[in-house]
Amino acid sequence: MIEYRLKKDTDVWHWVHTCTKWPTFDYEVSRGEPTWGTKCQECQQKQTTEDVE
Ligand SMILES: [Zn+2]
Numbered sequence: 001m002i003e004y005r006l007k008k009d010t011d012v013w014h015w016v017h018t019c020t021k022w023p024t025f026d027y028e029v030s031r032g033e034p035t036w037g038t039k040c041q042e043c044q045q046k047q048t049t050e051d052v053e
Helices: 041-047
Strands: 003-007 012-014 027-031
Touching: 012 041
Parallel strands: none
Antiparallel strands: 003 012, 003 027
């Protein structure tokens, strides 16, 4: 199951740990596909080149 993270006061979800904007504090977690907000463009690009657990 992918863990999505959203930094507080934003509406962008991240799920690739190597994303430069990957939140490490002050974030919310969603297990599985988030039902609101938007998905990070950088995470989408990195997902195609790296394995995601
Ligand atoms: Zn990201």
